Every structure is written in C-alpha cells, then in structure tokens.
Amino acid sequence: MSLSQALSAVRLIRPTRRRGFCPACRLWAAAPPGEPGAVHVEITPPALTTLAFLAVAAFAWAFMILRSRSMDGMAMDPGSLGPFAASWTVMMAAMMLPSALPLVFEFARDAEGRRRWQTATVVLGATYLSIWLAFGIACYLVRAVVPASWSDQRLVGAAALALAALYGVTPIRRASEARCRELCALHGPLPFNLMRSAVVVGVKYGLSCVGCSAALMVAMVVIGMANVGWIVAVSTVVLAYKLASTPSTRRTLLLSTALVALGVIYGLMT
Numbered sequence: 001m002s003l004s005q006a007l008s009a010v011r012l013i014r015p016t017r018r019r020g021f022c023p024a025c026r027l028w029a030a031a032p033p034g035e036p037g038a039v040h041v042e043i044t045p046p047a048l049t050t051l052a053f054l055a056v057a058a059f060a061w062a063f064m065i066l067r068s069r070s071m072d073g074m075a076m077d078p079g080s081l082g083p084f085a086a087s088w089t090v091m092m093a094a095m096m097l098p099s100a101l102p103l104v105f106e107f108a109r110d111a112e113g114r115r116r117w118q119t120a121t122v123v124l125g126a127t128y129l130s131i132w133l134a135f136g137i138a139c140y141l142v143r144a145v146v147p148a149s150w151s152d153q154r155l156v157g158a159a160a161l162a163l164a165a166l167y168g169v170t171p172i173r174r175a176s177e178a179r180c181r182e183l184c185a186l187h188g189p190l191p192f193n194l195m196r197s198a199v200v201v202g203v204k205y206g207l208s209c210v211g212c213s214a215a216l217m218v219a220m221v222v223i224g225m226a227n228v229g230w231i232v233a234v235s236t237v238v239l240a241y242k243l244a245s246t247p248s249t250r251r252t253l254l255l256s257t258a259l260v261a262l263g264v265i266y267g268l269m270t
C-alpha cells in the first residue's frame with residue numbers, strides 16, 4: 001500500500017472534489033503503480049480541524065516560551081487565582097491538546113457531514129480543557145493552604161515528582177490510561193445531538209486523562225509553571241504514557257524511573 005493510499009484509508013486525504021472546501025489544501029499525490037500521471041488530492045476537513053487544534057497547542061507553547069523569559073522559572077508561588085487560571089489553561093493547551101489529537105480526529109471524522117460538526121469539535125476541545133482547568137483550580141486551592149515556608153524547599157518539588165513516579169505504577173493510573181485509549185476509538189456513531197455528544201465525550205475523556213496524569217500536573221503546580229524546560233520534560237512523559245504503543249509493565253517502570261531521576265535532578269539544583 002502506497003503512502004497516499006494509506007492516508008486515504010484513514011481519511012487524512014481524499015481525491016480533490018470540484019469546488020472543494022479548501023483550494024489551498026490541495027496536494028499532489030503519485031499515482032498507484034501501473035497508472036500514469038499523478039492525482040490531485042486535498043486534506044480532508046477532519047484532518048484540517050485536527051491541524052487547527054495542533055496549531056492552538058503550538059501557539060500555547062510559543063506564548064509560554066516568551067512568558068518564561070520574563071519570569072523566574074523556578075518560582076513555586078502560584079500567585080493570585082486569575083493569573084494562575086489563565087497560565088494553567090495555556091499550559092494545558094500546550095501539554096495536553098497534542099495527546100488529545102487522536103480523539104479530536106476520530107470525533108471530527110465521525111461527525112463530518114452533520115450540522116455544525118466543526119463547532120461541536122471545538123466544544124469537545126473546550127470541554128476537555130475545562131476539566132483540566134477545574135483540576136488546576138482544585139490544586140491551586142490546596143496549594144494556597146500549604147505553609148509559605150515550604151515554597152523555597154526544593155525537597156518538596158523532588159518529592160512531588162517521586163510521588164508522580166509512584167502513582168504511575170498504581171492500578172488507578174493504568175486503568176485511566178486504558179480508558180483514554182478506549183475513548184479515542186469512540187466505537188460507532190455519535191449518539192444524541194452533536195453538541196451534547198461533544199460535551200459528554202469531552203468530560204469522559206477529560207476525567208480519564210486527569211486520572212492518568214493527575215500526579216504529574218500536581219508536580220507542575222509544586223515546581224512552578226514558568227520553567228519551559230520542566231514543562232517539556234513532563235509533557236514528554238505524558239505523551240509517552242498516552243500515545244505510545246500498547247502499554248507494558250517494562251515501559252511503565254522505565255517512565256517511573258525517569259520521573260524519579262527528574263526528581264533527584266530537581267532536588268540537587270541550586
């Protein structure tokens with residue numbers, strides 16, 4: 001099977017239609033063996049919608065990088081609630097939207113052709129981020145009651161990463177990871193009207209995602225959200241948990257070991 005045939009099979013591209021939806025998205029693809037010439041293809045609307053979500057994540061990363069240059073990257077004080085919520089939402093868009101792209105694409109592919117399916121896909125993404133925002137606010141409220149004297153202790157950040165490593169081998173996290181993978185497949189046509197389906201799918205996926213990565217996000221609150229290097233490190237672990245091939249005990253132990261190593265590094269930094 002050629003590359004173009006493989007992309008067509010998963011509905012990432014399709015033959016160009018007369019007066020297609022996006023002339024700028026038209027491509028050239030080599031003809032199958034034995035057939036002369038090349039064929040015109042275009043990116044499908046579900047694939048383009050997914051690319052839009054990826055662009056949002058890229059802009060969020062760019063914003064965080066620019067912001068980190070003007071802040072103390074290791075500051076552990078979350079500040080007031082409003083700025084924290086805004087920063088947290090941007091960080092979740094950067095860290096978590098890439099891992100949600102398979103779900104976004106499946107939803108858009110199943111919903112394509114139904115009324116307002118693009119809007120419903122946006123609602124799905126917004127609902128997903130809202131679940132993470134609620135979790136972040138809960139972390140903020142808990143962090144607010146922690147004695148201020150803890151704020152400068154790197155031991156707290158190292159311990160948070162070590163606890164995230166320990167959480168990584170628990171049945172709760174493994175079950176949440178399996179649930180994430182199951183939800184990404186969607187399994188059949190979407191029930192209800194599309195808006196309701198988007199909210200239901202976004203809530204279910206968000207809750208399973210929180211169950212999978214909650215300890216890592218708590219560690220981010222403790223460490224501080226202005227250091228892009230640590231955000232990249234934690235994001236890499238999140239992607240390894242959620243987008244890697246079939247999970248295994250060996251991979252889980254390796255990731256937990258990596259988190260312990262990160263905790264040691266954080267604790268030794270001066």
